[in-house]
Amino acid sequence: MSHRLEKIFQPKAIAAIGASDKEGSVGNALIKNLLQGTYEGEIYPVNPGHDTIQGLKSYSSVGEIPAQIDLAVIATPAKIVPRLVEECGRAGVGGLVILSAGFAEAGEEGKAMYDDILKKAHKYNMRVIGPNCLGFISPTIGLNASFAADMALPGKIAFISQSGALCTGILDWSLDQNVGFSHFVSIGSMVDVGFADLIDYFGTDPNTSSILIYMESLKDARRFMSAARAFARNKPIILLKSGKSEAGAKASMSHTGSLAGNDLAFQAAFRRAGIVQVETIRQLFHMAQALSMQPLPKGNRLAIVTNAGGPGVLATDYLMEHDGRLAELAPATMERLNAVLPAHWSHNNPVDVLGDAGAEKYQAAIQACEKDPSVDGILVILTPQEVTDPVSIAKGLATMKHRKPIFACWMGEKEVREGREILEVGKIPHYRFPESAVAVFLKMYRYSRNLDLIYETPPDIPASLNFDPESARKLVRNILDSGREQLTELEAKELLSYYNIETPPGKVLQTAATAADYAAEVGFPVVMKIASPDIGHKTEVGGVMLHLNSKESVRDAFEKIMTNSQKHCPDARIEGIRVEKMVDKRYELLVGGKKDPILGPMVVFGTGGVLVELYKDTSMGVPPLNMALAQRIIENTKVHKLLQGYRGMPAVDMEAVQFLLVKFGYMLMDLPEISEIDINPYAIDETGGMALDAHVVLDKAVVRNEANAFEHLIISPYPTHYERQFRMKDGRVAHLRAIRPEDEPVERAMFDVVSEQSLYYRFFSYTFDVSHQSLVRYTQIDYDREMAIIALVEEDGQQKMAGVVRIISDAWNETAEYAILVADPWQHQGLGSALTDYILEISRERGIKKLFAEVLNVNDVMSHMLKKRGFEVSKRHPGGMHLELDLQKKLVEA
Numbered sequence: 001m002s003h004r005l006e007k008i009f010q011p012k013a014i015a016a017i018g019a020s021d022k023e024g025s026v027g028n029a030l031i032k033n034l035l036q037g038t039y040e041g042e043i044y045p046v047n048p049g050h051d052t053i054q055g056l057k058s059y060s061s062v063g064e065i066p067a068q069i070d071l072a073v074i075a076t077p078a079k080i081v082p083r084l085v086e087e088c089g090r091a092g093v094g095g096l097v098i099l100s101a102g103f104a105e106a107g108e109e110g111k112a113m114y115d116d117i118l119k120k121a122h123k124y125n126m127r128v129i130g131p132n133c134l135g136f137i138s139p140t141i142g143l144n145a146s147f148a149a150d151m152a153l154p155g156k157i158a159f160i161s162q163s164g165a166l167c168t169g170i171l172d173w174s175l176d177q178n179v180g181f182s183h184f185v186s187i188g189s190m191v192d193v194g195f196a197d198l199i200d201y202f203g204t205d206p207n208t209s210s211i212l213i214y215m216e217s218l219k220d221a222r223r224f225m226s227a228a229r230a231f232a233r234n235k236p237i238i239l240l241k242s243g244k245s246e247a248g249a250k251a252s253m254s255h256t257g258s259l260a261g262n263d264l265a266f267q268a269a270f271r272r273a274g275i276v277q278v279e280t281i282r283q284l285f286h287m288a289q290a291l292s293m294q295p296l297p298k299g300n301r302l303a304i305v306t307n308a309g310g311p312g313v314l315a316t317d318y319l320m321e322h323d324g325r326l327a328e329l330a331p332a333t334m335e336r337l338n339a340v341l342p343a344h345w346s347h348n349n350p351v352d353v354l355g356d357a358g359a360e361k362y363q364a365a366i367q368a369c370e371k372d373p374s375v376d377g378i379l380v381i382l383t384p385q386e387v388t389d390p391v392s393i394a395k396g397l398a399t400m401k402h403r404k405p406i407f408a409c410w411m412g413e414k415e416v417r418e419g420r421e422i423l424e425v426g427k428i429p430h431y432r433f434p435e436s437a438v439a440v441f442l443k444m445y446r447y448s449r450n451l452d453l454i455y456e457t458p459p460d461i462p463a464s465l466n467f468d469p470e471s472a473r474k475l476v477r478n479i480l481d482s483g484r485e486q487l488t489e490l491e492a493k494e495l496l497s498y499y500n501i502e503t504p505p506g507k508v509l510q511t512a513a514t515a516a517d518y519a520a521e522v523g524f525p526v527v528m529k530i531a532s533p534d535i536g537h538k539t540e541v542g543g544v545m546l547h548l549n550s551k552e553s554v555r556d557a558f559e560k561i562m563t564n565s566q567k568h569c570p571d572a573r574i575e576g577i578r579v580e581k582m583v584d585k586r587y588e589l590l591v592g593g594k595k596d597p598i599l600g601p602m603v604v605f606g607t608g609g610v611l612v613e614l615y616k617d618t619s620m621g622v623p624p625l626n627m628a629l630a631q632r633i634i635e636n637t638k639v640h641k642l643l644q645g646y647r648g649m650p651a652v653d654m655e656a657v658q659f660l661l662v663k664f665g666y667m668l669m670d671l672p673e674i675s676e677i678d679i680n681p682y683a684i685d686e687t688g689g690m691a692l693d694a695h696v697v698l699d700k701a702v703v704r705n706e707a708n709a710f711e712h713l714i715i716s717p718y719p720t721h722y723e724r725q726f727r728m729k730d731g732r733v734a735h736l737r738a739i740r741p742e743d744e745p746v747e748r749a750m751f752d753v754v755s756e757q758s759l760y761y762r763f764f765s766y767t768f769d770v771s772h773q774s775l776v777r778y779t780q781i782d783y784d785r786e787m788a789i790i791a792l793v794e795e796d797g798q799q800k801m802a803g804v805v806r807i808i809s810d811a812w813n814e815t816a817e818y819a820i821l822v823a824d825p826w827q828h829q830g831l832g833s834a835l836t837d838y839i840l841e842i843s844r845e846r847g848i849k850k851l852f853a854e855v856l857n858v859n860d861v862m863s864h865m866l867k868k869r870g871f872e873v874s875k876r877h878p879g880g881m882h883l884e885l886d887l888q889k890k891l892v893e894a
């Protein structure tokens with residue numbers, strides 16, 4: 001089923017079911033579009049009420065067509081679609097596009113039809129786009145399988161939209177703006193084919209350079225994340241997500257029949273996947289254009305060259321308001337500018353070259369800024385003035401050699417139109433207003449930063465992870481078995497202790513007198529809090545008293561807390577009042593987790609305390625986390641500057657804060673039952689931190705899947721269960737385990753002892769790039785699509801990588817490529833065979849059906865080892881052979 005999208009997008013024969021001669025009908029628009037393009041395949045109308053349609057013979061059913069149909073496009077009333085899907089399946093149709101509406105959006109009856117369609121599609125191994133969609137257009141083959149009014153222009157952009165109406169508007173706009181597409185797809189309700197399928201397909205399409213997405217809702221978030229992470233570096237994925245507001249989310253659900261999810265959670269997921277998120281339709285195409293024309297900026301420092309002060313100021317304001325920086329020009333740059341510009345130029349950034357500047361002065365100013373190491377990008381603004389020549393200045397800019405991204409803003413219309421056309425040909429992205437250009441520059445910077453985040457080698461975790469997840473699971477199970485969903489503060493702090501998160505000692509007391517005695521014992525000042533499984537946010541009911549300095553104040557506080565709690569929550573079960581030693585630290589943080597209905601658990605970090613809702617200074621991250629990912633979550637908050645040390649105040653231990661978020665990531669991984677958890681406040685200063693209060697709510701609907709304990713995550717965590725020891729022939733022991741991002745240094749060191757011959761056998765080349773940019777692709781892998789097992793040995797007190805074996809599977813985990821490298825000092829020790837046997841075992845466990853390997857003819861050892869394990873030569877080519885292993889066949893024989 002996974003490999004049949006080519007039947008939809010590259011069909012040799014198409015059936016138009018519901019085609020019609022009736023003007024104004026969807027069936028009429030469909031058949032006309034199919035016939036009016038330059039598509040060279042066969043087209044067969046299907047409509048039992050007609051002998052001919054648009055001059056072609058019409059068939060009463062798809063089964064009567066005397067040809068093998070690759071694609072059937074259905075434009076009929078919804079009620080008969082399930083029957084038509086069955087007919088298509090029996091006729092051997094490869095794929096379907098269902099234009100009809102009225103399924104998941106039409107209540108229970110529609111949902112039943114929706115499910116029936118999917119069941120039948122699976123039965124006959126057909127892929128389905130839709131229902132409730134516009135169809136698709138593939139300009140590269142001249143195919144318009146939609147009921148849109150126009151044919152899209154050919155280009156390099158693949159556009160995917162959940163909204164058919166939005167498609168028609170964008171299509172009309174693209175024709176006016178001369179924007180072309182490789183594919184233009186409306187996916188509607190996504191009964192089968194979704195965003196992940198199309199990202200995987202277009203990601204390998206040579207005619208596609210970038211992927212643009214309009215998203216209202218998301219199904220199968222884990223597959224989406226896996227697909228996006230696989231292609232985001234090589235092909236930018238630019239996404240506009242609607243349903244950000246509560247009202248928008250409700251409208252999205254009504255439209256697609258699916259939840260919209262939390263916007264902050266989606267932002268975190270998109271950052272983690274390397275996706276460029278935009279806010280407007282115009283930005284979608286601005287970003288696609290700019291990314292195809294200009295290099296990525298290395299930072300957010302912008303130089304502005306302008307012939308008018310006002311637009312430069314507006315650009316600066318927008319830059320600073322959106323976390324950009326105005327580049328501080330170096331003294332050498334100022335000298336260059338003084339030498340080429342009039343005496344009255346602005347002598348600062350923005351560089352105002354004055355209203356009479358011609359092409360020569362513009363070019364000199366831009367070149368001076370381009371050479372400045374403190375400049376990451378340049379915005380060139382032109383306003384048409386009496387002595388301004390927009391054409392010659394555009395020509396100079398378009399022919400200029402540069403290494404940094406350049407953006408142009410030619411303000412106006414008629415007088416600058418020709419100049420804009422020259423910029424377009426010269427691959428300089430241009431905009432009508434300076435704010436639009438600055439927005440694109442900042443989006444490109446964030447994209448660059450997100451890619452760095454994906455491929456950043458994280459530092460080692462500062463301490464061993466001696467957590468106790470089994471005790472944590474037992475605690476959670478006992479609470480759920482008791483019929484409760486909310487943990488008491490004591491239980492919540494017990495849960496934190498299993499993940500080495502420190503909390504202050506305390507005790508729950510039932511009388512004012514015992515509370516006063518205990519407070520005197522631990523020492524004043526103390527804090528007192530209501531202890532109840534039914535009261536979550538204690539401050540809101542007057543259930544917390546701080547800075548209590550005497551036994552008398554403790555007794556008074558006890559009575560007040562009891563009175564307040566009983567007044568606001570008369571039915572709450574009250575176990576007593578918890579007394580703790582008061583902890584007073586400089587900063588209060590919020591650290592927690594929340595389960596998004598679509599994206600699963602999210603780690604939350606930000607400013608804490610009683611004003612958390614007012615400040616709304618929070619950032620989210622997707623578990624699992626490492627130290628580098630945790631640091632990026634922290635950097636996305638305002639409190640980050642305070643924690644670093646602000647205005648002479650001492651900084652906190654940032655590594656400890658990072659590690660705290662890593663711990664939370666593990667907790668959310670281990671405990672899918674957690675619906676929400678927060679420590680507020682987590683008090684911290686330069687001496688350390690402590691969780692002063694904790695609130696945990698469980699989801700009683702969760703049924704733990706012991707066979708797949710991490711199915712609730714959208715990113716596959718590190719597979720700790722892939723671990724074993726192997727004794728080599730000479731008695732040395734190798735530790736076999738899955739590769740980690742932190743392994744980059746030991747893998748780089750391994751290549752120091754790999755001979756040219758071993759390199760040639762593995763990579764078909766005598767050299768291998770050991771730079772970070774190269775090795776990161778081997779150490780930071782998606783464990784859902786790839787697996788690499790490394791062999792580590794201890795020598796001279798150091799851990800060394802002796803070898804690595806890996807499989808890289810297709811998106812559907814059906815076929816995978818095998819490759820292995822054993823460094824020369826550990827060859828002929830049985831290590832290659834042990835690694836191979838382990839990865840074959842893993843491949844079978846993951847349900848992979850077929851493995852293949854490319855082996856040189858001269859590599860006798862490798863070919864012998866693989867053939868011994870059942871690999872067979874399927875084809876030969878000059879210098880080598882392609883071997884395959886049918887894992888299902890060998891399993892049956894075994």
